[in-house]
Amino acid sequence: MLEIIYQDEYMVAVNKPAGMLVHRSWLDKHETQFVMQTLRDQIGQHVFPLHRLDRPTSGVLVFALSSEIAANMMPMFAQHEMQKTYHAIVRGWIEQADVLDYPLKEELDKIADKFARQDKEAQDAVTAYQPLAKVEVPHSTGQFPTTRYCLMEMQPKTGRKHQLRRHMAHLRHPIVGDTTHGDGKHNRLYREVYDSHRLMLHASELSFIHPYTKQPLVLRAGFDHTWQRLFATFGWDNPQPCETVAK
Template identity: 75%
Template sequence: MLEEEQPVENDIQPEPIELEIVYRDENLIAINKPAGMLVHRSWLDKYETVFAMQTLRNQIGQHVFPLHRLDKPTSGILFFALSSEVAAQFSPLFSGREIKKTYHAIVRGWIEESDTLDYPLKEQLDKIADKKASKEVEAKEAITEYTPLAKVELPYSTGKFPTSRYCLMELKPQTGRKHQLRRHMAHLRHPIVGDTTHGDGKHNRLFKENLDSHRLLLHASGLSFTHPITNENIEIKAGVDETWRRLMAEFGWDIESYQFH
């Protein structure tokens, strides 16, 4: 019988990731999740080796329990409970409308006025994980408030026009459907830049090739709620990463004016 092959030790170990903690009390903890990081291990993305839940657990030395979902390419506030009992108590807040969430995004084109989009969305089923689920799903209520904050016209062409226009948006989802903000902005024909599923490939390439931006430009920047244990009004903000900061500086958008602290 052949001996089992032993793994080769690598002398160069990757540097551990230090997550930014933006809120913590004896019951809850929130981080500013980097873009490209999964919340937890998933067989749907089996080649990933770094996860927010495991990284945070190692960082603070105790188990954490995720209270909501944040897509892998989206950055920003991600909340965890510090015990299963607290998770059971807090989860209904996230599934209901007691948690007020604010996102920022850069989208294709110019939006001139604030408005509310009430456009129901059908649940998106995964081809593998949901292959036995009924394909006849009803559309569910999906509501997003959106406000244009700033705009820019860049000297790059993606088609028949010599320039391309983009807009900085504040987005406040009133419901929590899967990919709601990405799907709603695509429905308005103003897809979020960097969205490889619902976005526009020409504009995604423009940002990659001309602006060195390789990520979905969607950031969970703010979150507020009434703490059910202490009754305190909690308001949390999470700053944007270097890609966002560089783009905003290049576009002449004052980062402090839009509460990107």
């Protein structure tokens, strides 16, 4: 069962689990569980995805309840007429909030994009971020006997593929659990010491003006057991409440 965090006559939002694909893909033929099909069976009607989350990322994921509603709402997501808030655990300590404006070249899939242009210009990519908490753990990942980590809040202002993961890697503060852009030593430490086997990136909040009621809508997704266990271990407060707010 998926956790439904919001539902009305127009849309439904769930807290997507880490590791679950949004919909069926020929690139992952062996997979048998998908958010889209699971949600359809759970609520007894077809759903239409309005945006996506990477497979290893958890958090707020919104579906329209008809193709007509999807066609009306899709431009909102495509034109970024909403605010997305993510939380992540990254390597090292970031001391102050900032905005990273660092263009990213389009990331192509070797199979799905094999006929796409390889020489496209880098696209604008902007991420606002701020540190929320720090920890220094008594485990070595290199020359020092301890290792530092930071809890980050991030708000992407653009929607490039793997933008947050690539931007944090560019800052030399890769997100823990990122097997593509991250650092294997830190990923291994979290698996072996903290029993954390996921990407520590969570889409915690999505806020926008409801296209039909015209009221502000704030959708919030709570943190899973891995996150909660790490909060307790590191002595960090849960960074935000878990309820959804319709104003």
